[in-house]
Amino acid sequence: MFFILSKTVALLLQPSNFLFAIGFVGLLLLATRWRHFGRRLVTSSFALLILFGCLPIGGGLLQILEQRFPPWDPARGAPDGIVVLGGAIGPALSRYYGSPQLSDSAERVTIIPALARAYPNARFVYSGGDGSLLADQGREADYLYPLLDSFGVPRERVALENRSRNTYENAVFTKEMVKPKPGERWLLVTSAFHMPRAIGCFRRAGFPVEAYPVDWHTAGRFRFRLGMQPIGGLGVLDFAVHEWGGLFFYWLTGRTSELFPSPAG
8 A cells, every 4th residue: 555655645745736727727717707716726726836947946855855964975984895775777768679778867777887886896786677557568677788888897796686666665775685784884876855765664674784874965055946848847846756755655654764864864
């Protein structure tokens, strides 16, 4: 039930979908005796879509997420293992074209060769199954090995965890696979905006990890600038609200250790 709700409710609560729904209801009411109210809904929907698309709300929300965990400091020493979370490979397109197709979060994968060279003794795990609602896209981790071949990274360096459908399952199934020993140090690689929720899930699963954020979308300092592309701005807002909603929903259902995990948590 949690998995289904996380996929459906999150989609319905995206700001752009919500505002478009208001406008659509308004259009339907134009043909009824409530046409005056319908006209107000249509006008309000259009105005709010433009306003939210031009204001830097999405960028600000995204920046708060991304700045929660600082970049990894190599001076902390070599880790015993590294967990790389999926989300970088599109399994449906990869299956269609017969080769791995990378998504906007490609850096989760492209960082592997550098980490493999920097830490030759570290164990690697790539965690990513089929996160689609109907489970019909294929398992993401199954498409990693051809990429490793092109990177020059031996396949035996990276174990695959391909059962997980969401971040919490990433944590639970990866822990079951690697069975981390007390005192071992593991890095967690995922997108910077996703790191707070991912860290919270691993802490809840009892798997201590250290953050190695990648795939940054914002700079370190927020600047208030009106955007001139409202459609793009709405996309960023939807993206940020989805992640904040995930943080809240995971915390509410006990799948993260705290509402907004921090480095000192």
